[in-house]
Amino acid sequence: MDTLLTADLADAASSRRRQSSTYVDAIHELPEKASMAPAQLYSTESGRLFHSGRIVIATVGLPARGKTHTSVALARYLRWLGVKTHIFHLSDYRREYLGPNGAVPDDYFHVNASTSSVLLRNKILKKCREDMFRFLDHENGQIAIYDAVNPLSTGRRAFAKEFEKKGVHTLFVESVCTDERIIEENVRSVKISSPDYLGWSPEDAVQDYLKRINARIPHYETLEEPDLHYIKMINAGQRVIANQCSFNYLSQRIVFYLLNLHIKSRQTYFVRAGTTRDEDSYKADASLSVEGQDYARKMADTLLAHRESERQNLIKHGAPAGTALKPLTIWTSTRRRTVETSEYLASLGYRVRQRSQMSQLNPGVCEKMSERRIRLEYPDEVHKHEMDPYHHRYPRAESYHDLAVRLEPIILELEREQNDLLIIAHESVLRVLYGYLMACSATDIPFLSFPRDEIIEIIPASYNNQVKRITIPGVEGKMVPGSPEGISIPVPPSGFVSGAVSPMGGLGTPARGNSGTQTPESGGSGDVGGTGLLPIRLGNGGSVGSAAAGQQQQQGQSRQPEISVTEPKA
């Protein structure tokens, strides 16, 4: 470790990291006390599901090969699985170090750079590694994703060795493109909007970018070290080579995940199931009420009308008149009310698939108990739950983490699916799936709210997904009695405005958003929906909430969820 690193500097390093594009999962902000259900933190000692030790995933690849896309997707997946993961974009450190007006020396990216550039590089590298070690050693981090070029074999070996000394495995993930078109497209669509090119003309930016790439090319060595753990992805996953990757559970999972990753765009819609006839409970599996059936029909009509208008919109913008919609597939759980909600669409000929993994969170013994009674009978459980509502499991219940693990095959199919997808499920399931797609922190997932009078549409974009809300006319969200919420656990009401992360913040915004108007230093001054507890009511009520904007600002503030209110059975 750096002897010059004073406590102040260390603190600053940490806060800088928090301000970086991929904000730290809010769960990390909790004080680390032993009383805090340590078994729920995932590390080797924890003896829980992910018994795989700590890993550094280091990307390898020339610029514009999709390293960041891969890092972001992996982080999304791992964090979603409950593994404490953080991305360290080396370029963020460079920008941070040089300041908003600092210029990158011309030879900064050269192998035979001048002494001063090498020094600068080393300083930046050192800061980044210090932060990684800090994350892995002192913040219970399990996976650090190191997003950098890592072009040289000797450098990679040294890197792996350095981490091996600390008992951290290194898994290299290389993106290789042999198809020039993929590279140029990537440069145009992604790279020149990065803060590095703030104020540049697009042409100049592309030129400069390609120049930077070219400066690297003579010194780039593809991964061939037989003794290193690596995954090599060629042309956006068309071919994948996994070398020595069976060293642990997560490494295999990562390979599997990467096999399913595709980059094509398709929409996902989330809706709730209709309301049920009888007073429902987790165990009793009631049918839809008349209102529920009415809802199912209105929801379907709204969705189809929306899709049709999207199609017309495409045609208006120059698509051929015969442009077809992407096929729509519907997934439901095996619960009666979700299946019956899909009935109308099924009768129209849409394909409905029931997935048993998508049944709601099991509320356990606390189902239908009043909050008062839960507090009385299970005071310890309530305390633990308040400390960690995502991982804590009431007696005989599932935690959100359990639910996420159960939904994992669904996530992979979701990544794989190329059709548009309508998911009809219980709110708890929607929370988890949404949490995955929007990279919500685990602490926020249990509090996400999905009103019944809205269809949530998720539109994927290169660095971050976006959300659109479509109101279902004729359904009054608040009037509609809810399906059982499971446990009446103390959670903030849906409208609660936390000072925490906006879940709209996509993980993947190393460039501080695709607007290109923010630098890491500005700490997310853009105020688009920095407040909402998700997918609902983004400040401006606009139809599209950009996932990019301003989510870090309040990160540092203490996070004290109001726990005195029972979630309304909306």
Place this chain on the structure above:
Amino acid sequence: MPSALPPSDTTNGADHTDGQDNGQTANGQYMPQLNRAPAGDFMRPAARSRVGSNSKTNGVGVQVEETRICVVMVGLPARGKSLIAQKVVRYLDWLSITAKCFNVGSYRRTGTPHPSASFFDFSNKEGERLRRAAAEAAVVDMCKWFRKPDNLIAILDATNSTKSRRRWIKERCDAEGIETLFVESKCDDEELIMANIKEVKTTSPDYVGQDPEEAAKDFRERIKMYERVYETLDEDETDLTYCKIIDVGSQVIINRIQDYLQSRVVYYLMNLHIKPRSIWISRHGESMYNLSGQIGGDADLSARGQQYAKLLPSLVSKSAGDRPLTVWTSTLKRTGQTARYLPYEKLSWKALDELDSGVCDSMTYAEIEEAYPQDFKARDEDKYNYRYLGGESYRDVVIRLEPIIMELERSENILIVTHQAVLRCIYAYFMGVSQEQSPWMEVPLHCLIKLTPRAYKTEEERFHADVPAVSTWREKGSKAEHSVPTPGQVSSPVLQGVEKESAQVTIS
């Protein structure tokens, strides 16, 4: 209503739920049967929708086609191809994905039962002709088999060692609209190859009744014949979907994976290893609920259950010696209590929790029969698919156990302490027990089962602790009046025909 609405006639209604019959009644009304789990929906690819595939939609955004995949094995003899093929079939069957292995060797054998190595000399015109005919016959049968809509994955088990042979198979499958996934097992480790020859090949039907030494020698000759013409999957074949496994997974090359099911198969293959190991499974010790005859719940162990927990370490060490072990339990108290004294690393998995009996949780079978007589009967008729109201079916349990199986394949020595239904499902995977049988299998309390996967079968041993316990086994059609404790009970009635070595070890 938007104009883009698809026609509302439901002529293709049966397709809504993957052809399951839980969708339509006579009058065309959509009536899902929720107490029956739809079969085989788990890993089925949603549809084929890739650019360039021959996918069809009916013009209104509704997919109509299922993916069918032919897994084509590639590799020299003695590279574990048949082992892989068998495991994949067993895994898929367990997940209710109908799979079948077509072994070209067995087609060839009908004409040439005991060929000598010279038969496999590629300059032997007659041998070459016969081998080609065998491949042809296997492919024809496979295509015929695929015409049945439920049949999803076929495995063509042969060396398929030349590019021209592989191209021919691809073209045949393309013509039938069947996807191909080539799986090559490439291994240059002499030791591994020899071990494989010794363990497996000398028991091959080709060498029945021959001197093992001679057989091994002849077999090595045969391999040499193949080596002369063998072409590994390489750059010339980048248009193929393939997975090339080098030296038992130290490197894996995966090319053009097309859909989720393929990726799942590849993932499974990547998790396989051939290191010798065993898996021990035990139910929890007798619980208070076992005593009262209630199902489900989260009860503590009975006094006898605790006694079993105390005996378990010596029972395990008697069987496992000082091999390193990891213990997996469920998250319920009774398994944790049972594993309490085991001196190994322990992990608790939610997925190992007992089958959720929904509204029937904490009831006795007699109470269930009284409260839900119809359900009780329905469960007896199709226990595998019956889903408790608000709970789970065996099929659901299998789906949630799938990651456990994946992790078991990847791991070495594991001891699992879990529950009756879960244990039946895990056991069914390793022993290939059918869905009709597995839910009825008897797994006594206070008994440790050791499973040792071998090349062509899984060996089983049982160790009984001399601690009496109630029997929780309920015969089909009965109410499961609890039988008197019978120490050293006989093992499962469903295991007839499954080859096993039974050891009765009693510890007191």
